[in-house]
Amino acid sequence: MSRPPSCSPPPRQIKSDTLKGLEATGKKAHIETLRKVAKKNGKVWKRKRRKLKGKPEQDAYEQGKADLEELRLLASQGEFDLVYFDEAGVSLQPVVPYAWQDRGRAGTLAVPSSHSERINLLGILNPVADQFDGWQVDGKITSQVVINVMDQYCDSLIRPAVVVLDNASIHVSKAIEAKTEEWARRGLSLYFLPKYSPQLNPIEIFWRFIKYHWLPASAYESIFDLRCWIGRIFSGYGDEYIISFSSV
Numbered sequence: 540m541s542r543p544p545s546c547s548p549p550p551r552q553i554k555s556d557t558l559k560g561l562e563a564t565g566k567k568a569h570i571e572t573l574r575k576v577a578k579k580n581g582k583v584w585k586r587k588r589r590k591l592k593g594k595p596e597q598d599a600y601e602q603g604k605a606d607l608e609e610l611r612l613l614a615s616q617g618e619f620d621l622v623y624f625d626e627a628g629v630s631l632q633p634v635v636p637y638a639w640q641d642r643g644r645a646g647t648l649a650v651p652s653s654h655s656e657r658i659n660l661l662g663i664l665n666p667v668a669d670q671f672d673g674w675q676v677d678g679k680i681t682s683q684v685v686i687n688v689m690d691q692y693c694d695s696l697i698r699p700a701v702v703v704l705d706n707a708s709i710h711v712s713k714a715i716e717a718k719t720e721e722w723a724r725r726g727l728s729l730y731f732l733p734k735y736s737p738q739l740n741p742i743e744i745f746w747r748f749i750k751y752h753w754l755p756a757s758a759y760e761s762i763f764d765l766r767c768w769i770g771r772i773f774s775g776y777g778d779e780y781i782i783s784f785s786s787v
Contacts, residue, residue, distance in 0.1 A: 631655035669777035
């Protein structure tokens with residue numbers, strides 16, 4: 540399956556974002572000129588993301604970065620596998636901000652969209668080995684669901700692993716805490732990221748690739764199609780679907 544081309548920014552949005560200064564002076568410029576000027580001045584076109592509810596405490600954030608660097612170093616020496624855990628969700632309401640269209644084609648590209656149940660996703664990513672273990676879950680994700688996933692992952696361990704995850708309430712519950720010693724005996728340890736620090740978790744990039752690059756429009760025809768495509772991506776990661784984490 541061929542990969543979708545890189546997203547192209549909508550000209551109207553570029554204009555609204557870059558012409559503010561020119562409007563005050565009455566000057567005009569072609570949109571391509573604006574693109575070139577923006578790039579020359581170190582600007583890049585980036586998708587806007589939702590703002591986090593809070594900001595990480597700077598000292599804790601820097602400590603988290605340092606901890607991860609040390610963990611990566613030890614993992615590279617074969618001490619253990621360093622993997623990343625997180626949850627996400629998809630439904631029949633696609634996240635498709637913009638896309639390429641054939642020049643001269645009339646009308647707007649349409650993507651199927653409808654209200655539907657949410658498919659909750661859980662995953663454990665090993666970016667160094669290009670490995671991913673994923674689960675599709677019906678219903679709410681609870682601490683018990685996380686425990687079930689961790690138990691299954693423990694069963695597949697070949698060598699010890701450190702799992703990096705955030706401080707969501709379902710991750711730091713008493714039920715999770717009660718399992719940590721058992722998991723440690725089985726070779727699995729947890730490392731909790733500082734609060735409000737999703738950028739320290741590479742699996743966030745994996746979820747974005749699913750939603751913005753890998754899921755085709757046809758995946759949103761039905762819940763069955765969406766589940767099939769998610770399963771295909773999960774099983775095809777590292778072969779058909781690849782992320783170069785050093786370049787993102």
